[in-house]
Amino acid sequence: MAERLVVVGGDAAGMAAASQARRRRDAAELEIVAFERGHFTSYSACGIPYWISGVVPDRDQLVARDPVTFRERYDIHVRLRHEVTAIDLGRREVVARDLAGGGEVRERFDALMYATGATPVRPGWACGVAGVFGVQTLDDGTALLDWLDGEPRPRRAVVVGGGYIGVEMAEALLQRGLSVELVEQADQPMSTVDPDMAELVSAAMRRTGIVIRTGLTVTDLRERDGRIVAVDTSAGPIPADVVVLGLGVRPNTALAEAAGLPIGPTGGVRTDRRMRVPGVPGVWAAGDCVETLHRVSGMPVYIPLGTHANKQGRVAGINIGGGYATFPGVIGTAVTKVCDLEVGRTGLRERDALAAGFEFVSVIAESTSRAGYYPGARPMTVKLIAERPSGRLLGAQIVGWSEAAKRIDALAVALWNGMTVDEMTALDLGYAPPYAPVWDPVLIAARKAVDALTDG
Amino acid sequence: MAERLVVVGGDAAGMAAASQARRRRDAAELEIVAFERGHFTSYSACGIPYWISGVVPDRDQLVARDPVTFRERYDIHVRLRHEVTAIDLGRREVVARDLAGGGEVRERFDALMYATGATPVRPGWACGVAGVFGVQTLDDGTALLDWLDGEPRPRRAVVVGGGYIGVEMAEALLQRGLSVELVEQADQPMSTVDPDMAELVSAAMRRTGIVIRTGLTVTDLRERDGRIVAVDTSAGPIPADVVVLGLGVRPNTALAEAAGLPIGPTGGVRTDRRMRVPGVPGVWAAGDCVETLHRVSGMPVYIPLGTHANKQGRVAGINIGGGYATFPGVIGTAVTKVCDLEVGRTGLRERDALAAGFEFVSVIAESTSRAGYYPGARPMTVKLIAERPSGRLLGAQIVGWSEAAKRIDALAVALWNGMTVDEMTALDLGYAPPYAPVWDPVLIAARKAVDALTDG
Structure with missing residues (x-):
């Protein structure tokens, strides 16, 4: 009887692992089933700002491989809109809820690939108000675009947080013709580089017309008729018809924690160099849900990025397929x-x-x-x-x-x-x-x- | 009494060495005199094709530092239009001919920087016919431009040799509105990459209208009234109003050989890692006249390139100035x-x-x-x-x-x-x-x- 690999999360890491495992073991040896709670597999989250801006005209361009391709070319079965709700390590099975059809399925596994990704940080004040968006999945992007195209047409955007996504989304919204204010808690946005270099970025952004408000804390949102109308900050309210959150992401580890997988000091799932979850035989993890080694500091870091997810997924898949590969860590490029x-x-x-x-x-x-x-x-x-x-x-x-x-x-x-x-x-x-x-x-x-x- | 550094050749390597030596030893300690047979110091030979094409409008833009700058800022004395004709290692002096004013000067040295550069390969058939140009010095470029702008206005260019200079000059002449044929002895131009990659280059060149003639040997030139009219090849004559030689360059080692400096198997002057000429105390060499180590093959190679000349000159100058630096070789980038x-x-x-x-x-x-x-x-x-x-x-x-x-x-x-x-x-x-x-x-x-x- 064939073994079964169950993949939790059908984006970069999970599907790279599935594809690599398939290259080494055919369906007679290894069944592969992937659960994805969203509507898409293997898409480019990093491309979302360019889709929102209109530079990339079509959402489907961001999808590298769809479920039909996985099934027909790789004999990998993807169940979209299925959210895994529990991992039972004792019984070696996962429990998944069918978000579309309703009901629950259980799937036995021999190997488990944990690739649940990350979710945008959403503070308490950001919950429950229409017009407030994180940008992590294609579904997020669709919802934001619907809002931007809806009536009354949003004109004033506030982006909260000045990391990569915040800065890229500020530019995207500006390109769509909105006025944009970027609210940053620190002294300046783009803190991924040192302040002297970040100042060059701030200056360039200001020249395009983006208003940068630094040293501000968002304390609440104001709504009218259930729609966002302003962002309350430590320096007063800023009118807003749409708010985009660029406060970073957190690894999706709830399932892992519930199952007893080890979580590292950065909050990501721990793995060894072969992307195995230490102490839990047959369980692998990769992508935006794991922490990794920084080769310069020698410390664990959490750096969610598509390129790492793909590499880690590939390494996990090679190992699951019986090969040998290691992921040696990152240097924060x-x-x-x-x-x-x-x-x-x-x-x-x-x-x-x-x-x-x-x-x-x-x-x-x-x-x-x-x-x-x-x-x-x-x-x-x-x-x-x-x-x-x-x-x-x-x-x-x-x-x-x-x-x-x-x-x-x-x-x-x-x-x-x-x-x-x-x-x-x-x-x-x-x-x-x-x-x-x-x-x-x-x-x-x-x-x-x-x-x-x-x-x- | 101050020591004296004599630099033979006032381009990249020589003047980089002079500048670095000056940084470490002031004029009270070290006099620096540089002889340059041309009209210019420290120019970008690599930029000449872009000046010929018109992309770079002005010759002076190619000069990084002129003699006035060297004298006023660095207390380095450059004698332009002075060709060193002999190096007397026994008497520790050089003999130079004043090409402009006539006469001869002798200059004592304690340290000698040999940086004579290279000269385009010019076969016997290419000598003595007006309208045939190598492209290595700004003086070469001036002569070519004068010819291109003269009457009767040249319309048909033949470039002989398909290395970097040949290919860049073919493009430059095309951009000036000439029809261009590139004659290459081998199966294809751009042999600095493998044939499968070079084919992509040939295809791109052909699409622009450059005619590439491969497998052809140039046997002679035809002239009329002292002007070039055609290139005779193994496949018949090719009409030409101007011929540019892209047959590579040879290191200028005649002086070095006459003085007994060691010449390596590639034809360039030998140096050690500190750019000293081995066995000849107080004599240094760098730039297009030397050979260097290829770090992959472990063999000596001759790769004349401005970036190497600058680095080697800098290393020599640091050492001449009493510092410590080595040049570890090249990898052919x-x-x-x-x-x-x-x-x-x-x-x-x-x-x-x-x-x-x-x-x-x-x-x-x-x-x-x-x-x-x-x-x-x-x-x-x-x-x-x-x-x-x-x-x-x-x-x-x-x-x-x-x-x-x-x-x-x-x-x-x-x-x-x-x-x-x-x-x-x-x-x-x-x-x-x-x-x-x-x-x-x-x-x-x-x-x-x-x-x-x-x-x-």
Whole structure:
């Protein structure tokens, strides 16, 4: 009799695991059933802001693979609109509620893939008022678009929280023609980079017309006839016809906790390097519901991101399929676009380096995306944080107006390999006038960091 | 009494060395005199095709620092239009001819920086005919532009040789409105990447209207009234009003050889890692006149490129100034733009890997520059060559239509650090829909290489 893999959560991590397991074991050996409480499988949550803005015209473009494809091409059975309500480790079965048809199903498993993802943080004040949206699933996006297209037509948007989603959604709503205020509790939005770099982002956002309100706490919402009309803050009310929450997400671990799976200090499910849940044989976890290792600090971190979810799911699936693979952790690389400004970051920010106990120098180097004389050369700012006295790179950030963000990859690979800034000055990076000054911005920054270490 | 550094050659390597030496030792300690036979210092030879095309409007934009700046800011004395004709190691002096004023000067040195650069290869048939140009110095560029703007106005250009300069010059001449034929002795131009990748470049060039003639040997030139009128080839004559040579460059080592400096197997001056000329105390060399170590093959290579010249010059200058720095070699990274097609390469091609005795697999992965659903996503082809069975990356090539070339940097840093393709599948690279699919093109290629190693 075939074994059975049950996947809880049909997005990136769960379906990557299912696909990889299938590559190694056919249906005669391994049945695969996936439960997904939403309407979609394997979609790009990261693409939602671009769908809301209209840059990506069609929701279906965000779906990488639908259930029909999984069934016909991979013999993987996806049950949409089925919410798993319990995992019974003793009986090796899951209980799922059919959200559409009603009723309950039970499914025996030999292997369990826990990939429940995350849910936007929604404070008490944000509950029960129409016109307030998190943005995590395609269903969230559909609901927001319906609201934006509904009557009375919303004109004033307030985005609460200035992380990636908040900033991207502020831009998206602006592009749809709404006036946008971004409310941030801290001194500035985009705290995923250091304040000096974040200031460049704030300035660019302000130039587009987004109003940034910092140092404000949202205390409540005001509604009229059940619809949002204003956000109450520590500095008074801000009128709003629609509110988007960008307060981050929390891992969906309720089911895991109820089943007794171990939860780590960051709040995510713990796994080992093969994405097994330690101490619970046959149970695997991956994606936005797990915590992972930060390779620089050596500490567990919670970094929900599609690219990690896919990699972790792939690793779990290879192992479930009888192969061998490990996920070695992350270094916190991320890129985003904010109103044509490109932002990249990897490794530790100054505050992370301090918290982890490192001594370090940090430098900021101004340069250009192309040779200075080549048309289209735009300013590029590179920040490096290097351990003192070793010179080992701890973190890097790039802000620029053109061809800037993905340059973080070269720094990420250097960081991944434990390079020192001194070693980095010799790196053989691509040079041609349309692509870089003869001293690449990365190399200029590395040289400056070497100088700072010497002077220090 | 101050010591004296004499620099032979006032371009990237020589002047980088001079500047770095000056940073560490002031003029009371170290006099610095540089001889340059041309009209310019510290210019971007790599920028010449873009100046010829008109993309860069003004020659002076290609000059990073002029002699006045060197004198006033750095107390470095540059003698333009002075050609060093002999290096007398016994008497520790150089002899230079004043090309403008006539006469000869002698200059004593304590330290000598040999940075004579390179000269375009010019076969016997290419000598003595007006309208035939190499493109290496700003003076070369001026002469070519004068010819292109002269009467009778040239209409038909033939570029001989399909390396970087040949391909870039073909595009530049096309942009100036000339009809262009590119004559290449081998089966295809752009042999700096493997044939399968080079074919993408050829196809892109042909689409712009450049006629590519392969498998042709140039045997002679035809002239009328002292002006070029045709190129004789093994397949008959090709009419030409102007001929540009893209047959590569040779290191300028005549002076070095006459002085008894050691020349390596590639034809470049030998140096140690600190850019000292071995066995000749007080003599340093850097830039397009030296050979260097290829870190992958472990063999000496001759790769004339501005970025290496600057780095090597900097290293020499730090050491001359009493500091400590080494140049660890190169891995053959290069990028270029060919008619909007972007090309990047690093490490060994298949033929290099074979020549160096490696066993390997190679894979080609098709992907896109952005998430498939994000507007402006363009095809991107990534080729990886990985040692078998170790999986160590030996080389990589990228061809794509947008935001492709500089992605080679992430691969270059991975290669530099000796990563295996298996390790690379876990790399934490920047992901956001405007910048990459959720599986970055680099990661997709790494996965494919892992599969090829497993299947092999």
